[in-house]
Amino acid sequence: MEQTFTDLARERLDANRGLRGFALGTFAETFAQIMRENMSQILQSKVVKWVLITAVVLAVPALAMALQLSVPDPGSGTDGVNWGPGDFLAAAVMILGAGLLYEWATTRAGTLSHRIAVAIMAGTALLLVWANLAVGIIGEPGNPWNLLYFGVLAVLVIGASIARLEPRAMSLVLFATAGAQALVAVIALVAGQPVKGPVDLVFIGLWVVSGLLFRQATMESAPST
Numbered sequence: 001m002e003q004t005f006t007d008l009a010r011e012r013l014d015a016n017r018g019l020r021g022f023a024l025g026t027f028a029e030t031f032a033q034i035m036r037e038n039m040s041q042i043l044q045s046k047v048v049k050w051v052l053i054t055a056v057v058l059a060v061p062a063l064a065m066a067l068q069l070s071v072p073d074p075g076s077g078t079d080g081v082n083w084g085p086g087d088f089l090a091a092a093v094m095i096l097g098a099g100l101l102y103e104w105a106t107t108r109a110g111t112l113s114h115r116i117a118v119a120i121m122a123g124t125a126l127l128l129v130w131a132n133l134a135v136g137i138i139g140e141p142g143n144p145w146n147l148l149y150f151g152v153l154a155v156l157v158i159g160a161s162i163a164r165l166e167p168r169a170m171s172l173v174l175f176a177t178a179g180a181q182a183l184v185a186v187i188a189l190v191a192g193q194p195v196k197g198p199v200d201l202v203f204i205g206l207w208v209v210s211g212l213l214f215r216q217a218t219m220e221s222a223p224s225t
Helices: 002-014 019-043 046-067 085-106 112-134 144-163 167-190 197-221
Strands: none
Touching (some): 144 167
């Protein structure tokens, strides 16, 4: 390699051509070759993968803002996307956090049902936070009653920490989370708050589906009789 570089440099000097462009071109070519050889290994990194996914997702509202596209924005109530730095930061934390949680949890999952259950659980938790902050499940986004839904997430987080993602215990945790979501809706309804019933039913259904899949994973991992 050294001899090849020397020969090419001598050829440029003999042709009365400067070495600056040659050096820059050689550096660029070497850098590109290194990236090509290591890109597959870099992309295999779970953190890098989810950072790229997060960047792609956040590029959508950023592009809509840059092009001033007329797209309904639930967070601002206007006909255009109007995100601030705090909105992008919150979205990045939620997406990246949910993705890394999924990756960590799936390393402990032994069956396909277990992995799907974890994916639904993480995705539903992300969707609950996003919907709560963007449009509000009870009334408008600023309605303080929406804070009750963070209690639903507390049930999930505390239960998952105790269960350590063990399928049998996690099925109970997800059923308890579904019950907590239903309880919040009932309390708000009794208090006369404008509850979006269909939205709550969707979340309750997702929690239950995840719990059933955890139970299925329990049966799949049990030794055959």
